[in-house]
Amino acid sequence: MTLTRNWKQSSFNVPLGRSNNMTLLFNTRSGQTLEFDRTEWAAIQRCFDSLEHKDPAPDRELVSCLATLGFVVPADLDEFREEEERLHHSKLDDSRLFITIAPTMACNQHCSYCFQQNTPKTRIMSARMQQATIEFVRRKIGNSRHLVVQWFGGEPLVAYAAITFMTRAFKAICAELGVHYYAEMLTNGVLLTPKRVAALSQLCVKALQISLDGTPETYSARRQVPITKAEAHYHYLTEHLQDIVEATGSVTIRINVDRENIEEAKYVVRRFKRHGFVDRRIDFRLGFINTSRGLVDCVPHDCFTNTEFAQQEVAFRRFLESEGCMVYGMPRRKLYPCTAVVRNSFTIDPNGNLGKCVPTMGTPQSSFALILPDDMDRTMRDVETAEMPFERFNPFSSEGCRGCRMLPACLGSCPKHHAEGRRVMACSMQEGLADKIAFYHSFHRGLDNQAQA
Incomplete structure (x- = not known):
């Protein structure tokens, strides 16, 4: 140099x-x-x-x-200009096709804090729409070298047959074109039978997120399920978590918390640890229950403020370290804040509505086009000519983010916060930043020392 x-x-x-x-x-x-x-x-x-x-x-x-x-x-x-150009190129990058599919908006549980409470619980995606979704992917894959599918819902496993059918088709398309196929799934895990766990590798599900609420008693109350079923579910997960990890390679246990059940997050970790689960492929993390998405009128829980939640995250990270767990979440430079801003990324709900924002699936909030099974040519024209949601997203010129030193690691966070007429009032990235960086600096230094020992 x-x-x-x-x-x-x-x-x-x-x-x-x-x-x-x-x-x-x-x-x-x-x-x-x-x-x-x-x-x-x-x-x-x-x-x-x-x-x-x-x-x-x-x-x-x-x-x-x-x-x-x-x-x-x-x-x-000009570092800001370079980072802005990098985001612009990432938004237009077509080397990956991201598809989030909700094969149903129906769910087998009734979580008290669910942000989809006002979303119509549609039936399972019809066979006709499944075929049209496959055709949409086939036509959109173009020059992409990777197809990334995220199974969402509702509860995606309610539509397990649809998932297996579309997966077979996606794998065949990718094999024909020399494209790498990768899938993820967000699930409550209740319908993960041993047979389905064994099939996860065949479905190419490489990352799985399962949500919990603390103790079985709290889970029972918040999911509105009998305590016997809650206890049976926890027992099943502790017995089969290692199988799920081996089948996928990456499991996130998201523990949804507020002021009422925050201490129960430790119970979840210790319960799995008692069964020998201290595995770098398991990511225990806190889920923030709040109304920030603006999709429901009320969450009937005593929610943390952004500052309080950041403090709880710091304490939980220290707890995970003390339990010998891997701790993820170090702020890193990002390509984009989420796939909603990527042009080659789409959400597809059971009715064929095409959108960009995953949390708003099943609502008209981000839908910009519709898959027409009888006229796929028109579908593709509509997609190519539409101005997609968040297409003009640029945190580098957004009030509240312009000139911020955190931009490479944040990129403005949720694009909805930058919609016309809105102003970013609070930055979650800034909350507890000193404690967060101090923790990860010490934690990763410890990992490096262990590796060198």
């Missing part, structure tokens, strides 16, 4: 003071974190000052180290 050019401090440096007189320096573009005591931090600040004032003789060795890690960049580099 040459040091003959001029340098400057990165626009994406985030200094985070700690109560122990240490300072963390986190760069949201490179993902690197450094920790300094008072003396070291003073030296870093002098280095940055010398670059700002174009000192002809900066500490070249220090500048070189900081440049390697992304904390110092060429003086003529």
Whole structure:
């Protein structure tokens, strides 16, 4: 690396003071974190000052180290412009086709906090619409080298036959075209029989998320199921979680919490741990129950504020570490905030409504076109000519995000927050940031030390 050019401090440096007189320096573009005591931090600040004032003789060795890690960049580099262009290219990238399919909006449970409470519980996607969905995917796959399907609902396993039928067709299309096929599924897990668990690998489901609510008693009350069924479900999961992990390679246990049941999240982790489940492929995480999606009028629970939830997440991460679990969630540079902003990404509900936003499936909020089984040519024309939701999404020019140092790791978060007439009032990425970065810096340093031992 040459040091003959001029340098400057990165626009994406985030200094985070700690109560122990240490300072963390986190760069949201490179993902690197450094920790300094008072003396070291003073030296870093002098280095940055010398670059700002174009000192002809900066500490070249220090500048070189900081440049390697992304904390110092060429003086003529417009980092915000580069990140904005990167997002633009990611939105237009057609190397992957993302399809989220809800084969039904029906569900076998009645969760008290469900954001789909006002969504019509449609029947299972008809055989005719399944064929049309397959044809839509076949026509859209184009130059894509990867097909990523997410099974959603309702409860997707209510429509298990539809999933297996469409999966066979997707795999055949991909095999013919030399495209890699990958699937994910969000489920409550109740309908995951041993036979279906064994079939997950054949369905190419490589990532599975199962939601829980704490103890079986809380689960029973919130899902409106008998306590005997709740206890049986927990027993089944503890007996078969390892099989699910082996079949998929990645399992997320999402524990939906509020002020009433937050302590029960530890119960869930310890229950699985008692059965020997300390596996890097299992991601235990808290689910934030709130009304921020704006899709339901009321959530009948004592919900956390954004700040309170961030504090609970920090405590839960420390708990997971103490239990020997892998802890995911370190802020990283993103390609896009979610697939809703990607042009080659679509949601398909049981009626063939095409949309972009997964949480609004089954509602008209993000639907922009309709699959017409009898006129697929028109369907494709409608899709190609439509202005899709979030097509103009750009957090780099959005009020509330413009100029923010967190943008590479956040990209504005939910695109709905940037809709015309709205203003981003609170940034969840900023909540508890110092504690979050401090935890992951220490946690990953510990993992590195273990690997080197």
